[in-house]
Amino acid sequence: MKQKLGILGGTFNPVHIGHLWMARDALEQLGLARVTFVPCAIPPHKDAPDLASARDRLAMLRAAVRGEPDFAVDDIEIRRGAPSYTVETLTELHRQLPRTDFYFIIGGDSLGELPCWKEINRLAQLCTFVVVTRPGYSLPAAPANVNCAFVHGHSCEVASSD
Numbered sequence: 001m002k003q004k005l006g007i008l009g010g011t012f013n014p015v016h017i018g019h020l021w022m023a024r025d026a027l028e029q030l031g032l033a034r035v036t037f038v039p040c041a042i043p044p045h046k047d048a049p050d051l052a053s054a055r056d057r058l059a060m061l062r063a064a065v066r067g068e069p070d071f072a073v074d075d076i077e078i079r080r081g082a083p084s085y086t087v088e089t090l091t092e093l094h095r096q097l098p099r100t101d102f103y104f105i106i107g108g109d110s111l112g113e114l115p116c117w118k119e120i121n122r123l124a125q126l127c128t129f130v131v132v133t134r135p136g137y138s139l140p141a142a143p144a145n146v147n148c149a150f151v152h153g154h155s156c157e158v159a160s161s162d
Contacts, residue, residue: 005097006035006130008105009077009086011043012057013050015064018107020071021154022132026105027070029151030130035105036072037061040084045116054078087119090126102127103149111148112140121145 006026008019015037023035039057042048052060058075065071076092077084090102104127106114111131114120124146132153133139142148 002099002101003033003097004031004103005093005100006030006032006103006105007038007090007093007127008035009038009040009084009089011046011048011051012037012039012061013048013052014057015061018154020064022105022107023071025132025151025153026103026130030103030149032103034070034072036074037065038074038077038089040077041081042083044083044085044118045113085118087117087123087126090123094126103130104128105130105132107131107153108133108137108139111142114146115143 006023008023010019012019019037023037026032027035039054039061041054043051058073058078061073065073077089080088086104090104093100093102106129108131114129117123120143129146129148130151131139131142131148132151134153
């Protein structure tokens with residue numbers, strides 16, 4: 001039987017309560033074994049002139065999930081040190097954990113950006129995207145080739161696009 005593992009990637013500059021709520025909502029509503037937070041080394045799709053160091057963002061994440069047995073932090077993208085592409089990360093995680101189904105967690109505000117992600121067709125074969133919805137926000141249509149699960153999220157006034 002395969003394990004269901006949630007992955008929540010991002011810059012986490014800084015990690016905030018919205019990230020933790022998204023992870024908890026996905027974990028509980030989809031019956032995930034755990035959620036692993038994966039901070040990127042260099043964000044490929046946005047300018048980040050005020051990006052904290054990778055070491056500091058990793059430390060903030062570890063502090064944020066301390067005492068949460070359902071959460072973990074993986075520095076796979078920081079160790080890679082280059083711009084972080086989800087398709088590369090999930091390819092490596094599949095190699096490391098072949099008996100795992102991966103659920104990549106995104107906010108509803110990121111759903112419309114998926115067609116622009118590197119190798120989205122290959123990525124769509126590596127994971128199910130978990131789209132965390134928020135009350136009061138409408139979602140764009142999911143790309144036809146992408147398997148999505150929708151999770152009802154907490155109302156939160158913080159978005160990754162902010």
